[in-house]
Amino acid sequence: MSQFSFSQALLTWFDQYGRHDLPWQVSDNPYKVWVSEIMLQQTQVKTVLKYFDRFIERFPTVVALGNASWEDVAPYWAGLGYYARARNLHKAANQIVQMGGELPQNFEEWIALPGIGRSTAGALMSLGLRKYGVIMDGNVKRVLARFFAIENDLSKSVHEKEMWALATTLCPTERNHDYTQAIMDLGATVCTPKKPLCLYCPMQAHCKAHQQGLENELPFKKTKKPVPIKQANVLLLKCEDTWLWYQRPSLGLWGGLWSLPIYDHEVQSEYEALQLPSSQLEFQIKHSFTHFTWLLDTHCINITHDQKQHITDQIGGEWISLDEAKKRGIPTAMQKIIKHYTMLTLDEKHYL
Template structure:
């Protein structure tokens, strides 16, 4: 029987993905950008963001020279915004050090926001470095093929998968093998209803031959997400909406958002005490919920029409409603503004 790697390589060359927008060359910049965007995010979601991003920032110097607000605005809606801030910081670091993208997985892993698997993928696809990757799709392929039980997020299970991934590495065609492993997990060895009949390694796949694809890999242990409640204020004055710049760290770090207050607080009193604004009218809008990795947020939007303001404060911006969507907004705030715009 042919080796595991040779079967993956042959399958990728005939059935894998070859027309993704970051596959046009071995330039490390678009490969790095795509790998960062693809962290926790599906290819179909990433493609339009990637296309817009490289149209505005076609290379490292243009990204490094950009203002963080513009980077975050192009990322708005893609989520996990620390990725965008790390990407921007890494570009500035690389340019400051001469502009050459690092070629070894160890050096790539030193960049902000780049872990072991992401560094290996960039090194393999851009530079042909023989290093193993272990993203979510690859974990699933390996766990099923070798019959490795346990949730891949557990250290012991992950260590076994890393050892297996490294043992399967070929000596040649590392780019095709690396892309093939990602493609196989995305297109064939899917989480539910995998297409085992078309898999190039099905003959010796334990999950397939033992009818265990539904149980391998083991799912993440279930955990009840805590729920939080907050009010968000849509403060209007002379047709303009007020946005606040969030701190650079934490949820939605560096984005423009809406003022928040406790769920049981009085919006008009909060508005007067915090900002010195007097609310003429107040309207509670339908509640909106948004799920994060570690908690679920319930938002009560409150629209307030203010008496004309007199001064602006640092970290605030007043924008016509038509211009607000051009700002770097969190997804639920973008949804709220879109609904307002539709009304």
């Protein structure tokens, strides 16, 4: 297939079946495209849609985001995960404000900002500024690897360079922004990682992987190493309508978000030294990160008013309502604990 026919087949499909109503698909607001591109890294569209409008409503411009503190920004990313993305987005916005508040207008300026790599910069040029740009996200890699039956290990730099060269050759200058959205849409909705919908694919007749029955084998996948499992104790300390929460350090895991007190099993002695009342309820939840899985043993303890100050002196933190904690921003693992606790306590009341 020639460059023209590949792009034309993709654009013809996109005009009829592509996604045209996403909230960041606007021709005059590269800031919205930037926020969406950062949110969409390693995150599905359906998840990002739950966060995007709320984030933009609170930080409608790069100036508003750059002038905000990280403590203001963190709650609007809470639950979306991969918080380094948000910290880099905030840092980059701050840099732009310091340089006058104007968004970059060329590839070199975009890629110089924190958290923006070659593919994201290409997307911002194409989708944000409607200029020429080439992308290489997971969707593009999958579409091209299958279409050309590329069996190489794409995690190796030499093969990564080859994929970039191929993507650049295929990428048209006319309707560049539509082509960029089209190839992402094809990968996200038809040429999916599992059970691709080849019957509905505009590339099916020319797809080498489909011809060879390799569509479920490509792109090449390295064998994943098992992630380590860690354990920790979580204290759900409750006094009437308030719980004990503390703000995580701005750097590191869940930076700037609010969490229930956590003690790693390696510092079990520190947890035991607290001499807390006995748990009324205990349960375990599992929460997975890319680099490890956490088993969180949750101890639910009711605290009386005369015990509050003693516990605060030992642990620190603030006694605030659950609604207030959610408003300040809590990570997904804490949301899981709340959901499980609520379910168990409701079941208990129903049983009684």
